[in-house]
Amino acid sequence: MDDPASGGEADAILKAAIALAPEIKACRDEIERGRRLPLQLVDKMKQAGVFRMPMPRAWGGPELDPVSQLRVIEALSLADASVGWCAMIGCDGGYFSSFLDQAVAREMYRDLDAVTAGALTLTGRAERVKGGYRVSGRWPFCSGCQHASWIIGGCFVHENGSQKFRANGVPESRQCLMRADEVEILDTWYTTGLRGSGSHDTTCKDVFVPEERTFSFQDLKRYRRGGLYSLPLNILYKFGGPALGVARAAIDALIESGERPSRLTMIAGDPTPPRRLRDEQFVQDALGRAEAMLGSARSYLFDVVGDTYDTLEAGRELSPRQFARFDLVQVHVFALCAEAVQTVYKARGGSAVYSSGVLDRYLRDALTMNEHTAASNRLYGMGGRILLGLPPELYLF
Numbered sequence: 001m002d003d004p005a006s007g008g009e010a011d012a013i014l015k016a017a018i019a020l021a022p023e024i025k026a027c028r029d030e031i032e033r034g035r036r037l038p039l040q041l042v043d044k045m046k047q048a049g050v051f052r053m054p055m056p057r058a059w060g061g062p063e064l065d066p067v068s069q070l071r072v073i074e075a076l077s078l079a080d081a082s083v084g085w086c087a088m089i090g091c092d093g094g095y096f097s098s099f100l101d102q103a104v105a106r107e108m109y110r111d112l113d114a115v116t117a118g119a120l121t122l123t124g125r126a127e128r129v130k131g132g133y134r135v136s137g138r139w140p141f142c143s144g145c146q147h148a149s150w151i152i153g154g155c156f157v158h159e160n161g162s163q164k165f166r167a168n169g170v171p172e173s174r175q176c177l178m179r180a181d182e183v184e185i186l187d188t189w190y191t192t193g194l195r196g197s198g199s200h201d202t203t204c205k206d207v208f209v210p211e212e213r214t215f216s217f218q219d220l221k222r223y224r225r226g227g228l229y230s231l232p233l234n235i236l237y238k239f240g241g242p243a244l245g246v247a248r249a250a251i252d253a254l255i256e257s258g259e260r261p262s263r264l265t266m267i268a269g270d271p272t273p274p275r276r277l278r279d280e281q282f283v284q285d286a287l288g289r290a291e292a293m294l295g296s297a298r299s300y301l302f303d304v305v306g307d308t309y310d311t312l313e314a315g316r317e318l319s320p321r322q323f324a325r326f327d328l329v330q331v332h333v334f335a336l337c338a339e340a341v342q343t344v345y346k347a348r349g350g351s352a353v354y355s356s357g358v359l360d361r362y363l364r365d366a367l368t369m370n371e372h373t374a375a376s377n378r379l380y381g382m383g384g385r386i387l388l389g390l391p392p393e394l395y396l397f
Contacts, residue, residue, distance in 0.1 A: 010068035016048035017075045024079040031196035035189050037086055042147045046113040050087045054094030055112045066237035066305050073238055077245020081365035082196030084242040086144040090115040098229040099215040117145040118152030120397050126155035126174045132210040135176050143199040151183045151202055174216050176209040193364030217397040227313030239330055239374055240301045243337035247294045250341040250362040254287055286347035290340040297336040304329040320386050327383035334375035341366040
């Protein structure tokens with residue numbers, strides 16, 4: 001499935017990401033306390049090529065296929081979920097720039113390792129003016145905004161003070177790319193998990209954004225060919241990577257604890273022989289079920305993403321069933337991975353609850369990422385209605 005033309009670069013970036021694991025683990029406490037990634041770690045991720053993964057070959061980028069990107073993000077998330085999450089979000093510039101005039105986009109991304117953050121949710125206002133838009137608003141969940149060069153914000157369009165609507169009555173929307181220095185970061189990211197992702201709210205007031213640095217999902221223009229850029233919400237190709245990584249880390253942690261002594265028990269007043277955790281049937285059962293959950297989630301994700309990419313790369317249209325599968329895969333992968341982490345957490349017993357332990361962190365991270373709108377339970381119904389031959393229900397962007 002992997003594109004042989006990008007195989008060498010894919011392997012190199014994956015190996016570089018794996019090699020970062022010791023350094024990532026060494027600063028995990030700093031990541032958690034600071035609620036952001038240390039800048040020296042971001043620089044190492046740039047050097048590894050993490051943020052340039054979807055950048056086009058025409059620009060000198062690797063243009064990695066999405067399964068290769070998933071493997072990189074999975075590896076980073078195995079070391080720390082917030083690092084993997086920021087990698088997954090931060091490389092979105094390679095996707096968004098495919099919807100912009102390429103001369104403009106190349107000028108914006110002269111640095112192929114530039115990080116992009118922001119939110120597509122339509123909580124901003126874009127007032128149409130000569131040459132572009134005056135943008136104001138506030139956007140939540142802007143992961144990695146503290147080390148980003150570009151911030152994207154979804155907006156409803158206004159003109160002459162009035163909101164604009166399309167012919168079918170749907171409000172007009174626009175995605176606006178702003179320089180990071182044009183946006184204020186609000187200190188809002190106090191959360192259960194993914195604390196190091198720095199997913200703060202961002203805000204701006206009356207920022208002029210040229211027309212050529214905006215695009216609309218309602219009237220999407222594609223300036224690049226190929227499977228990586230043909231899907232409207234192509235940023236979701238690599239969305240499941242953090243869930244796979246944190247589930248793998250939790251399972252490995254339970255395996256590593258197998259030599260620890262289990263609690264002593266008695267039967268009919270007589271003590272049973274001392275046992276280790278690995279000898280306990282309930283631990284064996286939990287580990288087996290968690291491993292099967294993760295394995296099925298990973299296989300399902302790679303199958304659906306690979307099939308979607310291969311179809312578009314070949315220049316074919318996606319079938320309704322393929323659209324439905326792409327809707328279903330994200331929510332199901334995140335649900336299965338969260339369940340796998342919870343299963344491992346329960347099997348580990350009371351020692352898992354301490355904040356100093358890794359399983360506490362894995363559980364918090366898994367449950368927090370599972371609340372993302374792209375992992376909403378709503379997507380089960382969205383996929384199901386397509387399979388039933390009904391018109392698709394889509395999020396408004």
